[in-house]
Amino acid sequence: MRENKVIAPKLLDWYDRHARSLPWRIPPGSGQRADPYRVWLSEVMLQQTTVAAVRDYFLRFTARWPGVQDLAAADDAEVMAEWAGLGYYARARNLLACARQVASAGGFPTTRDGLRALPGIGPYTSAAIAAIAYDQPETVVDGNVERVVSRLFAVEKPLPVAKPDLTALAETLTPQMRPGDFAQAMMDLGATICTPRSPACGICPLIDDCDARAAGIAANLPRKAPKAAKPERSGIVWIARHGDALVLEQRPDKGLLGGTLAFPSSGWDGREMPPPGPATWAEIGNVRHVFTHFNLSLQVLSGVLENPPDRGRLIRLHMIDRNTLPGLMRKVWDVARADISA
DNA sequence: TAGCCGTGGGC
DNA sequence: TGCCCAAGGCT
Numbered sequence: 001m002r003e004n005k006v007i008a009p010k011l012l013d014w015y016d017r018h019a020r021s022l023p024w025r026i027p028p029g030s031g032q033r034a035d036p037y038r039v040w041l042s043e044v045m046l047q048q049t050t051v052a053a054v055r056d057y058f059l060r061f062t063a064r065w066p067g068v069q070d071l072a073a074a075d076d077a078e079v080m081a082e083w084a085g086l087g088y089y090a091r092a093r094n095l096l097a098c099a100r101q102v103a104s105a106g107g108f109p110t111t112r113d114g115l116r117a118l119p120g121i122g123p124y125t126s127a128a129i130a131a132i133a134y135d136q137p138e139t140v141v142d143g144n145v146e147r148v149v150s151r152l153f154a155v156e157k158p159l160p161v162a163k164p165d166l167t168a169l170a171e172t173l174t175p176q177m178r179p180g181d182f183a184q185a186m187m188d189l190g191a192t193i194c195t196p197r198s199p200a201c202g203i204c205p206l207i208d209d210c211d212a213r214a215a216g217i218a219a220n221l222p223r224k225a226p227k228a229a230k231p232e233r234s235g236i237v238w239i240a241r242h243g244d245a246l247v248l249e250q251r252p253d254k255g256l257l258g259g260t261l262a263f264p265s266s267g268w269d270g271r272e273m274p275p276p277g278p279a280t281w282a283e284i285g286n287v288r289h290v291f292t293h294f295n296l297s298l299q300v301l302s303g304v305l306e307n308p309p310d311r312g313r314l315i316r317l318h319m320i321d322r323n324t325l326p327g328l329m330r331k332v333w334d335v336a337r338a339d340i341s342a
Numbered sequence: 343t344a345g346c347c348g349t350g351g352g353c
Numbered sequence: 354t355g356c357c358c359a360a361g362g363c364t
Binding site for chain 1: 357358361
Binding site for chain 2: 048049050052053085086087088089090091160197228255256257258289290291292293326327328
């Protein structure tokens with residue numbers, strides 16, 4: 001694949017003038033060096049997650065754990081609670097495992113291959129850290145880059161089959177100088193101008209280089225294979241009261257909402273469970289939630305346990321912190337709280 | 343390797 | 354409203 005020396009200078013010039021200001025980013029031209037810890041943390045949080053959703057989580061994490069040694073020393077439950085609401089909870093467990101490996105090694109690996117071997121760091125994140133924090137000319141390919149490249153070269157082959165082609169094309173664009181800024185520039189371009197719908201081609205710095213624009217098909221790329229329909233699932237969740245406390249449990253590390261704090265439930269996640277103890281149950285509401293691969297309807301049952309629960313642990317009502325629950329269980333808690341106060 | 347794994351915002 | 358999408362990784 002032939003090298004393309006036209007794109008990077010134009011894009012970097014645009015980035016120097018239009019880079020987004022983000023908490024984890026060093027502004028272009030400042031001459032400062034990005035902190036690998038902050039680059040890593042932000043990249044993991046940003047996996048399949050919007051900038052708007054990540055910003056406050058990043059600020060809270062870095063305020064509480066300023067360095068990788070601080071995070072490595074944290075309790076698992078504290079990290080899970082701080083991550084609650086951000087989704088994809090395997091990231092939080094891998095984050096902690098990674099922090100502990102890095103801390104005991106005395107620092108982050110400085111090569112893409114070294115980074116790639118750490119938990120939660122894959123092809124994208126390893127390239128991003130190597131380029132942004134260590135100034136190495138690695139090619140960073142995320143959803144933005146796939147979209148930008150598919151348009152620049154008018155690639156009509158659909159994703160995900162086209163992914164290797166798009167990666168090879170992206171490699172022809174990566175400059176030896178400022179590879180980190182180039183990667184971030186590609187992502188900023190994709191996020192603000194070369195957007196999925198209604199791309200703003202009129203103000204794009206690469207308009208003269210874009211094959212899709214010339215062919216009038218920019219808004220139709222990248223093409224994607226059709227997705228399967230989402231099945232419907234249903235289940236039960238128990239609001240089990242004992243005195244002035246409710247039963248909560250930590251879910252198993254693997255699987256749905258792995259490692260998060262939750263009300264006992266059954267029937268929706270491949271696990272058939274009995275209630276946390278004998279009681280007379282009454283329906284107090286229903287909660288709907290959308291997961292990546294199914295829609296969920298959860299019947300909320302409430303009851304009073306006469307004896308301590310068979311599993312989980314009792315948490316006093318005023319000690320239940322909504323922010324430490326995953327999104328689904330926040331909805332359940334809202335239903336329970338409305339019922340209790342009624 | 344393709345299915346699994348959250349959540350919220352935009353249109 | 355329902356669907357799409359967002360700086361993916363793991364198995």
